[in-house]
Structure formats: C-alpha cells, structure tokens
Amino acid sequence: MSRTSVLSDDQWSRIEPLLPSSDGRRGRPFRGHRQVVEGIIYRYRCGVAWRDLPAEFGPWQTVWKRHRRFAADGTWDRIHASLLAEADAAGQIDWTVSVDSTINRAHQHGTNLPRSAGGTPNYKKLLAEPPDHAIGRSRGGLSTKIHHACDGKGRPLAMIVGPGQAGDSPMFPVVMEAVRVPRLGGGPPRTRPEAVLGDKAYSSRANRSLLRSRGIKTVIPEPSDQIRHRKRRGSRGGRPVNFDSNIYKGRNTVERSFSLFKQWRAIATRYDKLALTYRAGVVLYAVVIWLRQ
Numbered sequence: 001m002s003r004t005s006v007l008s009d010d011q012w013s014r015i016e017p018l019l020p021s022s023d024g025r026r027g028r029p030f031r032g033h034r035q036v037v038e039g040i041i042y043r044y045r046c047g048v049a050w051r052d053l054p055a056e057f058g059p060w061q062t063v064w065k066r067h068r069r070f071a072a073d074g075t076w077d078r079i080h081a082s083l084l085a086e087a088d089a090a091g092q093i094d095w096t097v098s099v100d101s102t103i104n105r106a107h108q109h110g111t112n113l114p115r116s117a118g119g120t121p122n123y124k125k126l127l128a129e130p131p132d133h134a135i136g137r138s139r140g141g142l143s144t145k146i147h148h149a150c151d152g153k154g155r156p157l158a159m160i161v162g163p164g165q166a167g168d169s170p171m172f173p174v175v176m177e178a179v180r181v182p183r184l185g186g187g188p189p190r191t192r193p194e195a196v197l198g199d200k201a202y203s204s205r206a207n208r209s210l211l212r213s214r215g216i217k218t219v220i221p222e223p224s225d226q227i228r229h230r231k232r233r234g235s236r237g238g239r240p241v242n243f244d245s246n247i248y249k250g251r252n253t254v255e256r257s258f259s260l261f262k263q264w265r266a267i268a269t270r271y272d273k274l275a276l277t278y279r280a281g282v283v284l285y286a287v288v289i290w291l292r293q
Contacts, residue, residue, distance in 0.1 A: 035057055196216055
C-alpha cells in the first residue's frame, strides 16, 4: 500500500465487476473506476476536504459525484453484501455477533444544512436521507452515532447511523434487521446469528424477547437497577436472565472493530453534510476490511 493507493490488484479484481458501468448510458463515460475509488478512499482515510484531493485522482468534482452516486444507488452496500456472501459460503463468518455504538463528533462544516431535529425518521431506509441528517446534540456537542454489528472476529456485518443523543436500545431491532447475508446458491439470506453480545445498554425485555423469538442466544448482562427491581417484585419479577460470562468475554471484538474504523479520519470525525454519504464512507471501509481477509 502506498500513500495514495490502498487496494491491491487482487482486491481490485474482486470488486471491479460489481461496480456500475456507463456503457449504454447517455453522456460522458465514467472516468476509470479505480482512480476514482482510490480517491474516495484517500479522502476518508486522510480526512481532507474534497477540494484538496491530490491531482493524481483526477478532478475532485468527479470523485465526489461518483461517491455521491454510489451512496444513493446502494453500490457500496451491494459490494459489501457480495463479499459477505462469499465469506459465508466459505464458512469464514463467525456468527457470534456483537452489537454496540460509537459517537463521532460532527465538524462544523458538516452541520450547516437545515435539519428537522427531534423527529422519528425511519432509519431502516438506508438509501434515503433522514430529515435530521443523523446529527444530534449530545454532551460533547453536535455528533453522529454509528450503530454497528460485527462477527466474532470483529468484521462488520451491518452499519446504521443516527443522531448522537439517540439511545442504543431502541436502535437494536433496526441493527438486527440490517444483518442480512445473501446466499450464493440463492434462497433467503441468513439473518439469524448463533448468539448476540451486547452491553448493559441493550438490556430490555423487548430486546430479549426479540432474540428469544428468533432462537438466538442472548448474551447481555442485566444492569443492577433491573436486578433490584426484579427482586423487589418477588415472584412477579420473573426469573433471573440467562447470562454466559465466558461468551461475553468476546464482546471486546466490537470495540476493536470501532478502533479500526476510526483509523480513517473522516469517519472518526464527520465532515459530510449528508448522512447518506457519511454512512457510505463507513460501508466503503467495511468493504476494504473484508477485502483484506
């Protein structure tokens, strides 16, 4: 890997057939995909402004427009799903899944669009821009939260962005629904992990019921206040939750996965105005992570 090139020839050969072609379309043909994609990666890796991209990537407007196009039409998500399907067919996905979130500060240059704060946008529509642009005000100021599910080896399976002040537990069903790994031989995608690990923020009756109804082992510790409340109610409080402390030792994989994501400066700090393009940058890094496998 050089300072301006991340993808090897073998890695590029895996994703090149999955990129859209301009053949048969009106207008100018696409500039070489590899040059542009490397420019997109460089921008998110280094955190520079689009206008400050080195000239070797071509016009910065082309790099930005290509990323904006791929973010809106789901190109990065399709490539990510394709790599997941290949890994699942080869038995390389560890289906002990960990779920967590991380807050990233939004730069002032990414927060100057009007937004409808306080609403309840449908974050299940991954290719639609939410009214609040996934920007909220938390204790550290304007911020965005990445909700993330990874396999037992810390490799990303699903990524959702939301406002920084949003709670983790309400987003848990949305993240679990986003875990969909296609099958190469056809048929319904795989959506059911063997076990799901989460910290105490995800401990709720609704989340446990969701996992139990799908036959998924729940590895979420019970907070002390919930334990006191259950004991205070006596027999009406129900039984203690099942908790496997040995499996829970692997929950640190999601924290290490976030540390890997934040090596790219434009993910650790949000400079994008649109949640759509910011999430696309996160998905692009997920593609790079799987390509390295």
